Amino acid sequence: MDGDNETQKRIASSDGCSSCSFRNSGLCAVVIGINPGTNHCRKIDGAFRARQHVYRAGEAPGRIMVLREGWAAKSAFTPDGKRQVLSILLPGDTVGGELVMRSEARTHVQALTPIKYCAFDIDELMASSKHEPKFVWALVGLCSTSREASESRLVDLGRRNAAQRIVSFILEVFERLTKRGLADGATIPFPLRQHIIADALGLTQVHVSRIITALRKRGAIRLTGGKLTILDMGLLLSDV
Amino acid sequence: MDGDNETQKRIASSDGCSSCSFRNSGLCAVVIGINPGTNHCRKIDGAFRARQHVYRAGEAPGRIMVLREGWAAKSAFTPDGKRQVLSILLPGDTVGGELVMRSEARTHVQALTPIKYCAFDIDELMASSKHEPKFVWALVGLCSTSREASESRLVDLGRRNAAQRIVSFILEVFERLTKRGLADGATIPFPLRQHIIADALGLTQVHVSRIITALRKRGAIRLTGGKLTILDMGLLLSDV
DNA sequence: CGGTTGGTTGATATTATTCAATGGTCGTGG
DNA sequence: CCACGACCATTGAATAATATCAACCAACCG
Structure with a gap:
């Protein structure tokens, strides 16, 4: 599907934690709490380029990761090759929590940025x-x-039309970023391609384009240069 | 939506466990293992009639249940009243595991039988x-x-057509029942109304009817009297 | 400069919904 | 035993939502 070559650079920085904004939340907080001292638990820092696979279904990456910067997507594929994005991973999210239960991944995780x-x-x-x-x-x-997230996405896909899905998707991302302090007022980074949004919401890229165009024309959002601004929440919610 | 009156009868049988076929699996096995002795952990047996609500979103039932007999559905509702069935609960399933994390339920659970x-x-x-x-x-x-189940349902709703969804839904139920020893060869109990199937798969009851009719005519399944038989797995999978 | 990726737009096709009518099944009460 | 109502399933016709196909444009990058 896309020929990337798994060349992540690994930086052997033994402790970037002290400067990490996620050290007090989620998995990190717990791990640091359990293994105190300077070297709480051996870990590896690393990076991927946009579009690289972090891991694929069937692989056993053997590690659980926390995203420090950038966005990724976790997806599944149908036998006939269609992709369903199961979740969008934002900075601060844990990647590969599923691997604790079964070492072999059943999903793909791909860097979007x-x-x-x-x-x-x-x-x-x-x-x-x-x-x-x-x-x-x-x-x-x-x-x-993440189960709750899947379930509310399930409601979207099962019982809401394209416009409603896109709006609630935008709002979900908006809120998650805001909670992590990554929003700038009503403006958030939004590096997602329409194709990814489509694959997350069970739509086609073409249809996503039309609806986003409509939202723009209506004056509900501004979306340019990887930034999304909610201009009018009322208008945005007007068909949800 | 439906005027039921929560009149479950409670039978103070202190230990039906010894005769329970699920005592060695799932939650029960663990609870019994942790609290050994005759009276492992106080519990209450009970029953609901078909269509009664086990609990509703917003309630705090304060207990976690294991289904011993009968089927139930866990669902969510959109603000405009549409229902999305999140999962079908079969005998042996745990109901209300979510309540361990947040005491207030966010979903409805309703008895189907x-x-x-x-x-x-x-x-x-x-x-x-x-x-x-x-x-x-x-x-x-x-x-x-249950997260994995939600995710594979997500793939169904997002990227498969009605026929594929229905077939994979039938197969999922078939496999779950078989694993629990509740299947009789290629025949399983199947008390689900088309309306529930529709609400689980993001379809209308009418459309479910058409597709099931087609599956029957094709000779892939038999479905009468609350029993479903897979007559020809090849035919059943022919459009998946 | 040319290739690639991402986005937009129009015309058309497909899929599923909605509306509406009909018949079956099952339990309940006369 | 039959009549009744409630629930469930089937079917056809019309309609709405979304996909598909195809062309084109813009931005970006080596």
Whole structure:
């Protein structure tokens, strides 16, 4: 589908955590809490270029990652090659939480922009934390959050039309970025191609184009140069 | 939407577990393992009639249940009242696992047939098991399984047509029942109304009717009297 | 400069919905 | 036993939503 060659550069920086804005949230907070001291838990920093695969279905990456910068998409493919994007991964998101339960990935994760991540070795993590209820609860939290996200996407795909899906998709991304402090008022970074949005929402790129054009003409949003601004929330919600 | 009156009968049978076919699987096995002895963990047996709500979004049922008999559906509703069935619950399934993370339900669970269940009080369960890694891992397992199910449904809704969705839905149910020993060869109980199937797959009841009719005419399945038989797996898969 | 990627637009085709009518099944009460 | 109502399934015709096909444009990059 796209010939990338898995050449992520790995930087052996033993602790970028102190400067990381996600050190106090999600998985990182728990891991750092459980393995205190300077060298909480061995990890590897790394990066991928836009469009590279982080891992593919069937692979066993053996590590769980936290996105530090950039966006990625987790997707599944039908036997006849159609793609369904299961979730959009934003900075601060955990990638590969599923690998704790089954070492072999069933989904593909692909970088949508250049990304930087930090990775924990699953075996080590399990060895040191398997019996730590705090750690396991963190996994429950991660899984539960992403299940809720899948379920609300399910409602979108099953029972809402194209315009409603796109609006609720935009709002979801908007809120997630805002919570992480990555929004600038009503403006968020929005590097997604229409094709990805289409594959996330069960639509075609052409149809996504039409609807986004309509939203723009209506004056509900501005979307240029990888930035999206919500100009009028009322108008945006007018057909949801 | 439907005037039911929550009149579940509660039978104070302190231990139906010894005769329960699900005592060695899923949540029950873990709870029994953690709280050994005759009275492993206080629980309540109960029943609902077909169509009754087990709980509604916004309620805090305060207990987690295991379905012993009968089928149920977990659904969400859009603001304009459309229903999306998130999952079909079969005998042996855990109902309300989500309530461990947030006490207030965000989904509705409704009995599709008369059901019997057995319920654990969440507070008690948490008090005795919160720090038991085995218990928490069981939650990870439950959540993870249902997330995978949501995700594969997501692929159906996003990227497959009506016929493909219906076939894969039938096969999913077939496999789940078979795993639990509730199938009789190629025949399974199938008490689902077309309207429920439609709401699970993002279709209309009318369209479900057409497609099932087509599957019957083609000789792929037999479906009468609440029983479904797969007559020809090849034919069934011919448009998937 | 030419190739590639991403986006827009129009014409047309397909898929699924909506509306509407009809018949079957099942339980309940006379 | 039959009549009744509630629920469920089937079918046809008309319509709406979305996909497909195809052309074109703009931006970007080596």
